[in-house]
Structure formats: structure tokens, C-alpha cells
Amino acid sequence: MAEKRDYYEVLGVAKDADDAAIKKAYREIAKKYHPDINPSAEAAEIFKEASEAYSVLSDKEKRAQYDQFGHAAFDGSGGGYGGGFSGFSGDMGDIFGDIFGDLFGGGRSRRNDGPMKGANLRTAVRITFDESVKGCEKELKLNLKDPCQTCHGSGAKPGTSPITCPKCQGRGQITITQQSMFGMVRNVQVCPDCHGSGKIIKDKCTDCRGTGYQTKLKTIQVTIPAGIDNGQSIRIRGKGEPGINGGEWGDLLVEVAVSQHPIFRRQDYDIFSTVPVSFVQAALGATIRIDTIDGQVEYELKAGTQTDTQVRLRGKGVPSLRNKNVRGDHYVTFVVQVPTSMTKEQKEALQAFGEAMNGKTTANTTTTKKKHPIKDFFEKDKDK
Template sequence: MADKRDYYEVLGVDRGADDATIKSAYRKLAKKYHPDMNPGDTEAEKKFKEASEAYAVLSDAEKRRQYDQFGHAAFDGSAGAGGFDFSGMDMGDIFGDIFGDLFGGGRSSRRANNGPMRGANLRTSVRITFEEAIFGCEKEIELTLKDNCSTCHGTGAKPGTSPVTCEKCGGKGQVVFTQQSLFGMVRNVQTCPDCHGTGQIIKEKCTDCHGTGYIANRKKIQVSIPAGIDNGQSIRIRDKGEPGTNGGPRGDLMVEVVVSRHPIFQRQDANIFSTAPISFAVAALGGDVKISTVDGDVLYTVKPGTQTDTKVRLKGKGVPSLRNKDIRGDHYVTLVVQVPTKLNEDAKEALRKFDEASGNTLNQSPEGNEKSKRKGFKFK
């Protein structure tokens, strides 16, 4: 047994690794070295057998306990590959889950559920405005929904006839077959190819639904959009999805909300952000300015000497909470001082006098050498 590698080393896991870690490590190695993925590669086949033997031991609590205590000697002298007895193991249980996604589920050992099954969910979207997202609204959407065929009542069979039990699977919806593997015969279970897992065969199909049991109809559905919903969030409408099978309930309809951009407002969580222009005179002397909010225009008193990019908070003018529309975020406004671009002579003269009275910045003498003056530099 000296030439056999440690099972934990083979899988690349620590001795304290849990079952999920061991299974994940084996899954990666099995996919990498499986003979079907490496035809003719004897080295890959050897590594696959080595990893499978390690997983067969470490995935079994009792065998792992024995291995941790005695090492490879715990299985010395037993039959099977590499000194370990695989004959008593259901390799379908090991490989079914591991290779289900690799081989399209053909080797899966999971049993199909022929009882009532819930229908699949449907997804669609609806576009709303920024204001509609803030205050909520009602929207009508139109989509195609499946309903039970009124002619065959959902059986798919022609009126006066009934589906019959599938002869291939005996109504179980699954067929069992054995397959030769590296470790002997492996028992596999797969969906019946004749009845596709339903366990029944429709000999004479309904002419209205063509054996599907459903009729597709275009329908209009009202969607109540709650106040405060954000872009990308979805609304669940119960029992408006795909019909269930074998008497199962319908799935749900998931409506994703797409909120259009607003030319002025921006949203971040429960708060709204915007900018508001103010004149130089209002910024210097103070006064009332009109600010747009989702609730309409409000008057805000600007303090004298307000600088551009000053941020003000309008409490409770933000987005309502989805849980309680009476609780709202805030609206943050950035004040931007506007500099006039067109002035008549009277305004220019008034501005010059203002400058003379407040610091005479227009007539400051530049200092420095001639080179600096030519470059347009001015010094205090």
C-alpha cells in the first residue's frame, strides 16, 4: 500500500474538510479526467480512478472514519480496484449527481416526481416615469397566458378518450438501465423517452390544444405599483404564471419595473438629488428661490453670502418607504451661482462700482517680470 497516495492529497483537501468541500473537489477532478472527456488518455483514466476511489471512501462517514484511523490498511485484502471493494456500493448514487450536468442528466439517479407540480414563473417588464415610481400607480400589461383547454379539460386527450399508462416505464415516468463502467456495472435512472416523464401516453390528441392540454390566450392584467419602488425591482402577481402539472398550482408572474430617467432629479435609495440655479445678487444678499421637487415647487430662503455648490436639505421630500409610504427620505439640492453672460452698460458700470467698494479687484496692479505679464500671469 506504500505506492498509493493519501486520499486527502488525491482530492486536494484538508483532513478536516466537510462533505461539501470533498464533493466539490471530486467534481472538478472527475470532470477533468473522465475517460469520456479524455478518450485514449491512459494517464487521465488512472487519475480518474484514483480520484473516484478516494471519493468513494471519504464520502462515506464510516469508511472515512476507518481510513482516518488505519489509513489504506483499513481496506487491505478486500476485493475491487486498487484494494478497495466497490462491489457493495451504488455507484449510480455517486456518479448520478456528479455527472448530471456533464452528461445532460442521462446518468442521474434522481427520481422524477409524478405528483402535482407547481407551474413555472413568468417574467415581463413595465416602464414607468420617475414620479410614478415615487408615488405609485396602476399599470395595465398585456401578455400571453396558458389556460387549461376547455375541450379536454387539460388532459390533452380527445374528448371521450383518456391517456393510457406508458408501457415502456409502466407509468413511473422513468426507465432503469445498467451500463458497464470502470468499476463494473452501474445502475442508471433516466426520464422515460416515450412519455417524457409523465407516465402516460396520449393515443388520440385533442384537436383544439394538440395534446398539450393548454390554450394560449392574450390577456390584460392590472399591476399595482407601490410607492417608492426602484428601478430593477420586481412585483410578484400570484397565480399568473405557467399552469401546473398533474393538478399542481399555477406559477407566479414577475413584473420587473423599469423607471425612466428624469431630466432634473436623481435618486439614491430613499433620497433625491438635484441642482438649483441662483443669481449672484441672491447669493450675495440672500433671498427666496424657487426649487422644484416631486411634490411641486417650494420656496427656500437663501442666506446672504451663500457660495456656489452649497448643499441644502429639504426634509421629507424624498422617496417613500416601500413598507410605509408615510416615511420618506430627503431631497438634497446643490445651489449653483449663475454668472451673467450678457450685461448692458448700466449693469457693467454698477458692477464696477460694486467692485471698487468691495475690494477693487478689477484694478489690481500685476507684479512680476515682463515675461510673466506676456503669459497672462497676475500676482497679488
Template sequence: MSDPEKRRQYDQFGHAAFDGGAGGAGGFDFNNMGDMGDIFGDIFGDLFGGGSRRRASNGPMQGANVRTSVRITFEEAFRGVDKELDLNLKEECETCHGTGAKPGTEATTCPKCGGKGQVVYTQQSLFGMVRNVTTCPDCNGTGKIIKDKCPDCYGSGYITKRKKIQVSIPAGIDSGQSVRIRGKGEPGINGGPRGDLLVEVIVAQHPKFQRQDMNVFSTESISFPTAVLGGEVRIPTVAGDVMVDVKPGTQSGTKIRLKGKGMPSLRSQSLMGDHYVTLVVDVPTKLNEEQKAALCAYDQTMTGKERPKDKKHKGFFK
């Protein structure tokens, strides 16, 4: 083991490096195939549950991302809004300063992995000895063992605190999209940077407007005289009401386009979608005698025939 080259072969192939199985038996030179064991181990480890063969690392690692959600209105999605989130986030323990050890003590090097955070196992397979590298089960990959744990964080190095986080939601965001806040996620491992906070935005449904990408759709009722004679109609949009000239003879179901009255683009606030309005002619269900007479006169001028008068129902004794 004092020979560095033999030590490397032993670490890589175990005893098989010295029993003829790694030194060219059958025409194979395992010294030039250092990753062959890893390749076979990946294949058979996945098939037979041998565990992951990726090398563990006890170096600095970025913390995990934290996910949450926030609800906003349709109008807030149009103009953008700032929201305050109340979350439970991990912070470095003030007692042990993130070491996890009781004040006055310190963590020791893990005896099982020697501080590497990973252990190597060799096993016999159809292709010879296969090396498996796994996370050390004693130190969980940290390379350190804490005998006297911090009484406040119980050895984790972190405590959970309730914090208020401000998130700026840009105009034009759609439901299901997320806003990333850098450095507001889980703390890093072994001095690594914090993860990110991913805020999923849920836009509430609007009673009048529907959205598809940057375009907005709605339905607006117009009176029968307006549909026939034409005229101005007030159309609500997410940006405010606009006056639209309806052409004479407009049919029910006619669609009009209000250019630039839709939702803004996330990439460029100056780029706006359109608003498409479907006009539906409102047919009255209740008319007084004067209105009926006027409508009958209109019908006579259009058809040339006099409309029959309504028959009144007689009672039983009449």
C-alpha cells in the same frame, strides 16, 4: 420476480444483484448502500453527459412562472400606480378540459414506463452496475399516451389567449425590481397550481432628478446676488416645489438636505428618503451697460481699485 425483496434488488441493481456483485463480494453489502449507485451516477453522469439522475415525477406540479416588464415614470414610482398588461397566457382547453385527448376518448397508460413517468436504465461502470432514472421519452414524464389528440389544443391540454392583467405597482419601487402576481403564470401539471407572473418594473430616467436607493439628488442654479446676499429659492422636488432659505455667502457647489423629500420605502410608506440639492451659482454671460457699471462699482468697493474702462477697437482707416 414474485419475491418482493428480490424484485426490489433487481429494480435497484439489475442482474448484478444476483451474480455476486451485490451480495457482499469483497466485503461490501449493497443492500445497505441503496443510494451508492445514485451517488456514483450523479458524479459520472455529470462528467460524461449521462444525463440527470433526479427522479421524475408524474404527480401534481406547479406551473412555470411567466416574466414580463412594464415601464413607468419617475413620478409614478414615487406615488405608486396601477397598470394594465396585455399578455398571451395559457388557459385550459375548453374542448378537452385539459386532458389533451379528443372528446369521447381518453389517454392510455404509457406502456414504456407503466404510468410512472420515468424509466430505469442500468449500465456497467468502474464501480459496478449503476442505475440511471430518467424521464420517460415516450410520455415525457406524464405517464399517459394520447392517441387521439384534441383538435383544438393538439394534445397539450392548453390554448393561448390574450388576457388583460391588472398590476398594482407600489410607491417607492426602483428600476429592476419585480412585482409578483400569484397564480397568473403557466398552468400546473397534472392538476398542480398555476405559476406566478413576475412583472419587472423599468423606471424612466428623469431630466432633473437622480435616485440612489430612497434618496433623490438634483442640481439647482441660483443667481449671483442671491448667493452673496442670501434669499429664498424655489427648489423642485418629486413631491412638489419647496421654498428654501439660502444663506448669505453661499458658495457654488454647496449641498443642502431636504429631509423627507425623497422616495418612500417599500416596506413602510411612512418612511421617506431625503432630497440632496447641489447649488450652483449662475454666472451671467451677457450684461448691459447699467449692469456692468453696477458690477464695476461693486468691484471697486471690494478691492479699492478702479476698474479700467473697456477699450474700443478702432477700424483699419482710423
């Protein structure tokens, strides 16, 4: 028979781990290896081993005995309890129900008939890049619920009232107890008769068919703040689904989709763009105009600017959502454009330029070379 592994090692926790850490470790193992999730024989053994470890380490008295005597505390060979390990008897069913409440529709039986907030609704709106940077107002037409004007939200026919659900006694939940290999497991589920409301409507309102609400097409005004990014949502409180048992209404979440800009690219609160410059402008320097989200700005391009040179325009980026007066920067990358077609005169002038710079010309021409002033070549290029 294989020797039992250390319980702390089984759960993957330190010997000084607190109860919360032990419970969390067991929970993770159970979610992965519980027989209802993983039906393999290997998973069943792992789950059984983890359950045994948890049943000891989650009990203060048993844990103290185990820390002192190890596995001998439960097999009668040491100074512990003796009489052997009692397996999964005792309160293991309660432990199991507490651990797996969120996986199997409930936990320990508890009353939950108080007010509950309604569910949130989701929709989306598309805006332009400029609108995301500067903010805007949008109108959305949505089908939303309103309390029924006939029954005033009760769902019952005028002159009648809902009655207490006989199945759950008005609690809105029922408890199902089942026998498992680990003991009795109690699962709490929503009452199938009243669907969690605790009330049954015998005579339903004919206008809302017993729901208590009517759906109407409404126009919602949405204020989109400056600086919002693609994928972020705006919460409009109280425009979601109605609450349960008098609970507050849910919210409407409007997800913003930002269209791409032909020039600008956003990263956090900074903007990036590429600006083409001619060979002459890059070589001699020039005053150029750069597009920003605030319009065009003048920039003094330095002589000798190389391609892929990047400059920063401070405060020309996207406003912060928290403070519109705080803005990111705009990063501009210059790309030097090489002419793709030139006249014969321009080619000869460029050859003369190359010779003046002690370089070798690359163009082969059969025409007689004539000397042209380099300055004239640059001036012609500028005029273009």
C-alpha cells in the same frame, strides 16, 4: 513515482471538515475538471486525484483508517486495510451519480411523478419616474393559457381518456445506466414519449390539439406599489404556465422599467437634484423655490452660499415598499451660475464691486469708468 498528496489538501478542506463540506469541495472540482467538461490530460489527472480522495474521505471507515495511518492504510505497509487501494470500485458509481446528477440530467433513480408547479412567465412594463414614486395601475395584454373547454384540460378527445405511458410506466422519467471509468452511472431523464406527464394521448382533442389548454389574449391589471425601483419585479400568482400532474399554476413576473427623470436621480430611497442659483442670490441670500416629487417648496437660501453646497430636505424622498409612510430624503446641490453675457453698465458695476472687495478686475475696457452704486447692480440682477 511522485508522492501522493494529502487527501484533505487535494480537496482543499480542513481535517475536521464534515461530510457536507467534503462533498461540496469535490463537487466544485468535478464541475471544473470532469473529462466531459474539460477534456485536457491535466484536467483528467486532477479529477482522478480528487475522485480518489473523495472515495476515501466520504467513507467513514476508510476516513478513520486514513486519519490514523495516512496513505499507508491502503498500500499494505501500515496497520490499515492492506492489499492496496481498491481504486474506484465498490460504490463509486453511486457517489458519482449523486454528485453529478445536476450536471448530466439526473442522479440516482427516483420516482418523481407527483404534482409539479408550472413554469413562471415573464413580461415587462415601463413606467415614469413619478409613477414609480407614487404607485400606479397598469393594464397588460398578454397571451395566456386557459384549460380547454372541450376536453376540460385532459387533452383527449371527448369520450376518450389518456393511457399510462408504456415506456416509463407512468413515472414520467426513465433511468439510463452507462458504464464509465468510475463504474456504473445512472442518469435519470424525462421520458421522451410522454414528456414527463406519465400519460399518452392517443385520440387528441381537436380544439387544443392534445395540449389540454388554449391560448387567449387577456387583459391583466397590475398594481405597481409606490417606491418600486427600476429592475424590480411584481409577482402575479397563478398567471403563469399550467402545472404538471395536477400541480399549481406558475406565476407571472412583471419586471418594471422606470424611465429617467430630467431633474431627479434616485439612489435607494433618496432623491438627488441640482438647483442653479444666481450670483446675487448666492451672495445676498434669497427665498427660492425647489422642485420635489411633492411639488415646489420654498427654501431660504443663506447669504454666502458657495457652489456645490448640499442641503437635505427630510422626508421628501421615495416611500419605502414595506411602509409607504416611511420615506427617504431629498438632497439638493446648489450650483452658482456666472453670467455668460453682461451689458457695459453691468460690467462696470461688477468692476466697482471687485474694487470695493479689494480685488482686481479682470475685464479691460477703454471706456471712461463711472461709479455706479453696487446696490443698483444687484437690484438689476435680481429683477432679471
